[in-house]
Amino acid sequence: MKGIGHWRGNRLTAAASLLLGAMIGLLSVSAFRGMWEPDPVFPSPWLTRKAMLADYHPALKNTPGDTEVFVFEGGEPGGSLLVTGGVHANEAAGFMAALLLVENLKVEKGKVVVIPRANASAFTHSEPQEGSPQRYGIEVPGGVRSFRLGARLTNPVHQWPDPSLFRTPAGQIVAGAEARNLNRCFPGRPRGSLTEQVAWGILEVIRQEGIGLGIDLHESSPEYPVINAIVFHEKAAEMAAVAQMDLQFEGLDFRLEASPRNLRGLSHREWGDHGGIRALLLETPNPVQGRLKGRPTPELVVTGRDPFYLKAAGLGRLFIPYDTAGAPLSWRVARHLAAVEAILASLEEVEPDLAVAWSGLPEWRAVVEQGVGAFLRPGTGGGPRTDGGGGVAGQAGGGARRPPQPGRP
Amino acid sequence: MSEPLVFFTMALAFVGAAAVGRLPIGISLMAAAVVGGLAGGEGVPVRHLVEGGFGYFDLLLIILSAILFMKVLQAAGVLDSLAAGILRAFHRRKTLLLLASMALVMFPGAITGSSTVAVLTAGPLVAPVLMRLGLGTLKTGALVAMAAVLGMAAPPINILVMIMGGGVDMPYVGVTVPLLLLVVPPALAIPLWLGHRELGAVDSEHLDDILPKSWFGEYGWRLFLPLLLVLGLMASQRFLVRFMPDPGLPVIFLLGSLLGWRSGRSFDFLEVTRQAVKDAMPILAILVGVGMFIQILTLTGGRGWIVVSLLGMPKALLYFAMALGLVAFGGVSSFGSASILGVPFVLALMEKNAILTSTALSLVASLGDLMPPTALAGIFAAQVVGEPSYLKVLRYCLVPAGMVLVWGLVVLLSAETLERILL
Numbered sequence: 001m002k003g004i005g006h007w008r009g010n011r012l013t014a015a016a017s018l019l020l021g022a023m024i025g026l027l028s029v030s031a032f033r034g035m036w037e038p039d040p041v042f043p044s045p046w047l048t049r050k051a052m053l054a055d056y057h058p059a060l061k062n063t064p065g066d067t068e069v070f071v072f073e074g075g076e077p078g079g080s081l082l083v084t085g086g087v088h089a090n091e092a093a094g095f096m097a098a099l100l101l102v103e104n105l106k107v108e109k110g111k112v113v114v115i116p117r118a119n120a121s122a123f124t125h126s127e128p129q130e131g132s133p134q135r136y137g138i139e140v141p142g143g144v145r146s147f148r149l150g151a152r153l154t155n156p157v158h159q160w161p162d163p164s165l166f167r168t169p170a171g172q173i174v175a176g177a178e179a180r181n182l183n184r185c186f187p188g189r190p191r192g193s194l195t196e197q198v199a200w201g202i203l204e205v206i207r208q209e210g211i212g213l214g215i216d217l218h219e220s221s222p223e224y225p226v227i228n229a230i231v232f233h234e235k236a237a238e239m240a241a242v243a244q245m246d247l248q249f250e251g252l253d254f255r256l257e258a259s260p261r262n263l264r265g266l267s268h269r270e271w272g273d274h275g276g277i278r279a280l281l282l283e284t285p286n287p288v289q290g291r292l293k294g295r296p297t298p299e300l301v302v303t304g305r306d307p308f309y310l311k312a313a314g315l316g317r318l319f320i321p322y323d324t325a326g327a328p329l330s331w332r333v334a335r336h337l338a339a340v341e342a343i344l345a346s347l348e349e350v351e352p353d354l355a356v357a358w359s360g361l362p363e364w365r366a367v368v369e370q371g372v373g374a375f376l377r378p379g380t381g382g383g384p385r386t387d388g389g390g391g392v393a394g395q396a397g398g399g400a401r402r403p404p405q406p407g408r409p
Numbered sequence: 410m411s412e413p414l415v416f417f418t419m420a421l422a423f424v425g426a427a428a429v430g431r432l433p434i435g436i437s438l439m440a441a442a443v444v445g446g447l448a449g450g451e452g453v454p455v456r457h458l459v460e461g462g463f464g465y466f467d468l469l470l471i472i473l474s475a476i477l478f479m480k481v482l483q484a485a486g487v488l489d490s491l492a493a494g495i496l497r498a499f500h501r502r503k504t505l506l507l508l509a510s511m512a513l514v515m516f517p518g519a520i521t522g523s524s525t526v527a528v529l530t531a532g533p534l535v536a537p538v539l540m541r542l543g544l545g546t547l548k549t550g551a552l553v554a555m556a557a558v559l560g561m562a563a564p565p566i567n568i569l570v571m572i573m574g575g576g577v578d579m580p581y582v583g584v585t586v587p588l589l590l591l592v593v594p595p596a597l598a599i600p601l602w603l604g605h606r607e608l609g610a611v612d613s614e615h616l617d618d619i620l621p622k623s624w625f626g627e628y629g630w631r632l633f634l635p636l637l638l639v640l641g642l643m644a645s646q647r648f649l650v651r652f653m654p655d656p657g658l659p660v661i662f663l664l665g666s667l668l669g670w671r672s673g674r675s676f677d678f679l680e681v682t683r684q685a686v687k688d689a690m691p692i693l694a695i696l697v698g699v700g701m702f703i704q705i706l707t708l709t710g711g712r713g714w715i716v717v718s719l720l721g722m723p724k725a726l727l728y729f730a731m732a733l734g735l736v737a738f739g740g741v742s743s744f745g746s747a748s749i750l751g752v753p754f755v756l757a758l759m760e761k762n763a764i765l766t767s768t769a770l771s772l773v774a775s776l777g778d779l780m781p782p783t784a785l786a787g788i789f790a791a792q793v794v795g796e797p798s799y800l801k802v803l804r805y806c807l808v809p810a811g812m813v814l815v816w817g818l819v820v821l822l823s824a825e826t827l828e829r830i831l832l
Contacts, residue, residue, distance in 0.1 A: 031456040128464035131708030163655035294710035
């Protein structure tokens with residue numbers, strides 16, 4: 001019997017194929033376009049000014065790389081801190097911790113600059129073959145706020161094609177796709193690619209705002225060795241050590257990792273070398289971005305509970321303790337906040353004149369106990385949105401309300 | 410449905426569509442992805458199918474433009490002329506010819522990190538020569554495919570190591586010596602094993618009987634300009650990366666094709682383009698299908714199940730899992746294999762030197778380009794030698810690939826000793 005594979009194509013089948021392709025395109029376009037609109041941010045009433053990255057590097061104006069820069073200034077003179085989230089848009093806790101700062105912060109002394117979506121373009125797409133949800137939901141008072149889960153790299157629609165090999169602005173040769181990785185593009189190039197210009201814009205923020213301390217918030221997969229970690233530039237070595245001890249007193253284990261001098265293009269290296277500041281990078285564990293994950297659902301983003309990671313932990317393949325509680329987003333955000341506070345406290349100890357003081361932020365244990373959503377502004381209180389693939393993304397609070405277990409996910 | 414059950418349903422759907430329904434491989438993979446979505450309770454996840462299908466978009470453009478370039482070189486008479494030149498130079502020195510052919514095919518792979526580019530640019534140059542000197546079509550195809558795979562793993566550019574290094578924060582430095590150690594011994598042994606017995610030496614009197622027509626007399630060096638342009642621009646991507654922007658491989662091949670249109674024998678460019686698209690279409694469909702398949706496999710948790718199952722093998726079987734997993738997953742994509750399995754394997758061997766581990770694993774992973782259904786090196790090598798069934802070419806790759814696999818594992822197992830000697 002002859003199978004269907006023996007059919008020969010003709011004008012009719014060609015037209016039918018084109019029609020099918022057009023239909024698939026039309027059906028999927030709304031899902032992809034749904035990622036283009038930024039989620040609203042509701043800054044705290046004590047915000048001094050909201051700027052755009054293009055205000056610091058005008059070439060970014062009207063480009064997908066332009067992003068909000070939130071500046072909080074206190075009444076007393078002091079130091080100045082930069083916090084970035086969303087350098088990798090698939091690392092939800094980095095973005096969420098920065099957002100929590102923007103929506104709660106009141107700076108009493110010095111200046112704090114927060115860029116929650118450092119790579120704005122990376123928030124507009126998902127990484128092919130990762131099966132990631134486009135959105136996840138957080139329960140806030142009076143409803144659910146929906147957030148985009150983006151990708152590690154700049155959207156190829158905004159920066160394409162990748163070179164075969166990429167020579168980073170800091171001079172290292174890496175695989176071509178890394179040309180769209182913001183955390184390989186520091187210190188950036190003023191007339192380079194979109195990602196390099198965003199990196200340059202962030203260095204301009206450091207220069208023009210007189211930043212003295214920079215903290216870049218990230219996440220990594222639980223099988224990756226640099227995790228639950230503070231990565232520090234040598235200029236911030238003493239601060240990092242003091243902060244680690246303080247965190248240990250709080251029951252939070254952090255490992256210290258010195259920024260390798262031969263690994264170029266990363267924030268913790270180039271902000272220090274080219275921006276002249278104390279630079280640190282924080283990592284928390286995020287199963288949804290790992291290679292061992294099961295179904296990458298919106299719930300997994302929030303609860304961090306995954307059966308295969310549990311199995312891998314039993315096999316001794318992970319670099320963090322991991323049990324049935326998973327690694328909830330609230331716990332990951334709480335770790336970031338605790339570490340930022342500890343670093344600020346150590347700055348005050350090491351350089352009292354450069355200290356920054358603030359209020360309004362929840363204590364990290366409260367974030368673990370009550371969930372991130374309890375400290376986000378209600379916003380429009382809109383319900384969950386669909387993720388374009390038919391799945392409802394609105395998962396609220398799952399795993400967030402749990403008794404504090406210091407140092408353990 | 411549980412993750413393993415969804416995976417086996419997808420595999421069954423693929424086999425059913427390809428073997429029973431006799432659908433093209435690409436369409437079978439797409440059908441299996443749709444079945445996987447349904448079995449996994451995701452319905453028909455159109456967004457995921459489209460997103461996954463675009464996963465290899467850049468590679469599709471490279472393949473399409475490279476096949477066009479190859480067709481243009483054939484039509485312009487460049488390949489015949491070059492084969493004639495090589496035959497005249499090497500017809501009495503078969504060992505040298507075999508080794509030079511191996512090196513010639515490896516070179517584009519070594520500077521781009523892609524076996525596809527190696528087969529499609531240098532394969533057409535050496536294959537006619539070897540076949541005219543008596544090496545069988547299938548063995549010639551196997552030699553080209555193996556050279557391309559080794560070229561992909563050879564320094565200076567090994568993208569598989571870059572991918573694995575990126576996953577463990579290992580800079581791409583200090584890899585040249587280990588990669589040479591891994592690649593040179595098989596690169597010397599394989600061409601001799603495949604060709605030394607069969608390849609004949611021809612004396613000058615009988616040379617004219619096998620020489621293809623050379624167009625060099627009519628067009629001179631101008632004939633080789635497209636080839637020089639493409640090789641020059643490809644080398645510039647590596648060596649002049651500091652000084653000039655990267656035009657990208659598709660543009661390089663298209664520029665070479667346009668130059669080839671006017672540098673030799675005249676031909677109908679539109680017809681050659683049409684033929685190139687026709688030849689490329691099944692391969693492009695496979696890659697789109699593979700992209701969809703992986704996306705749905707990941708979406709339904711099957712990928713995580715496979716990775717954790719391999720990592721869960723007893724320590725004694727871990728090396729077996731590496732050999733099996735990296736090569737088998739390469740049937741989907743060798744780059745994907747390096748990222749999804751290679752990184753956890755490097756981490757699983759943290760007690761060993763990461764440079765030696767990742768370079769040895771990259772050699773094993775490069776064999777994935779011989780693994781069906783994608784088998785990019787095998788498919789293109791078959792195309793280069795004019796063999797309709799790439800599986801027949803792959804049969805002759807079995808022993809050489811086994812040699813490479815064993816050598817890779819030997820280096821991996823000896824990593825501690827080698828570290829003391831080399832690093």
